[in-house]
Amino acid sequence: MASMANRVPAAFDRDYQMLIDGEWTGSSTGETLRCVDPFDLHEWAQIPAASAEDVDRAVAAARRAFDQDGWPQRTPQERAALLRKLADRIEAHCDELARMQVHENGKLMSEMFGGARAMVPHARYVAGLAENAMGHSVEALPGFTSYTVKEALGVVAAILPWNTPLGLLSWKLFPALAAGCTIVIKPSEVTSASTLRLAELCQEVGFPRGVVNVVTGHGQPTGAALANHPGVDKIAFTGSTGGGKAMMAASVHRVGRTTLELGGKSPNIVFADADLDDAIHGVMAGIFAATGQSCMAGSRVLVEASIHDAFVERLCAAAAKLKLGDPLAADTDMGPVACRNQYAKVQEYIAIGKAEGATLANPELADALPDTGLFVPPTIFTGVAPRSRLAQEEIFGPVCSVIRFEDEDDAVRIANDISLGLAAAAWTQNVGRAHRMVKRLRAGTVWINAYRVAHYTMPFGGFKESGLGRELGPDALDPYTETKSVWINNGAVRQSFGRKS
Missing domain, CATH: 3.40.309.10 (Aldehyde Dehydrogenase; Chain A, domain 2)
Known part of the structure; x- marks a missing residue:
């Protein structure tokens, strides 16, 4: 066992910055927080505590990347290729990502490494979903060609807990990017360093500026500012049932979409x-x-x-x-x-x-x-x-x-x-x-005759107050898309309104 003095690798114990619009930045207020290893209670790493102003900048960047810069218009093959590159980078850094989470939340290295390793095929699986996403041709009425298309929903606010920070983030990050959404991630203040390290890998593989953003800090003001932001189209939240109810309340005034993976007493x-x-x-x-x-x-x-x-x-x-x-x-x-x-x-x-x-x-x-x-x-x-x-x-x-x-x-x-x-x-x-x-x-x-078995190919979510919607599985992209119905008059139908002359 490593001695208490050198448990946290020197490479981890540094000043981290948030990712906003492709740039690494501190909080506008200069406020920071520290990670604490729950095994030896050693403080390590310094993390920005984002203000509401920082959240505004992150959402504005994600909004511009979605509305103006063409991320949703990238072909599914282009988005899938970036996800596969990200999978390769995660694979090369599994041990680092796992150990960083252990120092944040105290879970076993065996579990955290297994979770980091599982993100690799998960990203590749979602890349495949992106390339195979399609609408349906519908024989609705004579004289019309009618079909549906799936379009990216918009700006996603992903708000995460501390218990499985990167694994649960992947449930939201991969399908959001695959669908053509942009994202602002707010990790738990307990486990921010590992999320920021994953964001560095996203930058390395070439996701355009503004597509992936990370703001760090406490639920107040950072999380609340993000959940209540009018520029956010969807909240993807994992946490307590009480927290999920707060997310629903925050999205009501703008009819925001929500996916909630909440508590259990199974x-x-x-x-x-x-x-x-x-x-x-x-x-x-x-x-x-x-x-x-x-x-x-x-x-x-x-x-x-x-x-x-x-x-x-x-x-x-x-x-x-x-x-x-x-x-x-x-x-x-x-x-x-x-x-x-x-x-x-x-x-x-x-x-x-x-x-x-x-x-x-x-x-x-x-x-x-x-x-x-x-x-x-x-x-x-x-x-x-x-x-x-x-x-x-x-x-x-x-x-x-x-x-x-x-x-x-x-x-x-x-x-x-x-x-x-x-x-x-x-x-x-x-x-x-x-x-x-x-x-x-x-x-x-x-x-x-089993317990606690999960896989990225199987949907996951709850009944009653344990959640809203499903994550993972073959329909993982659906919560990040809107369905558009298209009617094309083939010229055989003449429409009229009111009294005929």
Whole structure:
């Protein structure tokens, strides 16, 4: 393990600038913020804190690049070629991009490297979508040739969270560019350096000035100024459900388009006939991987009554074997929480669970934490009431709520009795039950005998308050386009209006 003194490479620890209209610039106010490594709490890198004036400049650049400079008029093949060049640059810098994110949010190097590596085929896949995007010829009325075309929507504001900064950015950046949109990116203040480094790669491959812009800073004033800007045609947001509602409110006055990938409180349902070894691994991956800081985290573990006690005992034993430590180390199973605010939030919910009468099944793990860093142990509560705050509210940390159920109908009732619906899973060897659960669970993604599996070829998004629209998959460009209907009179139809003479 690297010593504390040299954990952050010198190349990372520098003054970063924002990308506005093809130029690297600081904030107009001169204000800055610092990155903090959540493992050793070392401050590194200086990031501009953008003002509303900086946001104005970024949106104006994106507006001009879209309206005047011809980016939407570039052929799909030209835009696809630039995306493929970007894929090549990302591939050459995967290790750097991954490690930078580890120093920002404390996730494991293995996960961040895998995510950076996945961006490469993702960009190439989206490039292919750009080259194959097409409208439809429609036989509507005699005497007319009628068809539809897809056109770029306009200026996109991409507002991102800190948990998977570059992976989630790619869900928006790649299709927006492929469709012919221009973009202003606002990363989380926790994870801005990695986004700015990716923006440098965009510059290196030759995206025209104003097409890709990055402004950095806090939600106020930077994020609010971008979300409320009249020059923005679409908001593409990933974050909390509360944040998503604010994005919708911001876009109402201009009828702005929105794509929202929001919070989850996903049920991971274990039936008595499940392969329990597989189910234990799936539950562990669902809630303790990524330190529980995942929108799709399986934070509600529903266990059939007949196996409840034995399952909890095995789950606690498995959690006790997890090694907490340096996220750069290959043998670490769980890293720290990403930032001080999130650490405080998770601790608050642990206190809420205790106050609500839930039982902390593995309290001994709280006494075996690393000496440094924002660590929360893998925390398992039993006796959790299905309508309690612990079971209903997204915590975004390694806190598992185990809920007992009696039968299939009871499991479905508890699973769906919530305002969120991002993901769900069922563990069973009964094929009929598996198919029934797929139909009955109200969630955007349902896994059977698996958890936390995603791929850029499959759509992702939520039901209910877990989101609006879908990202990824074969229709990934659709949220960044408008459909235009075209009618051409072939001369066989004479139109008239009013009384004939």
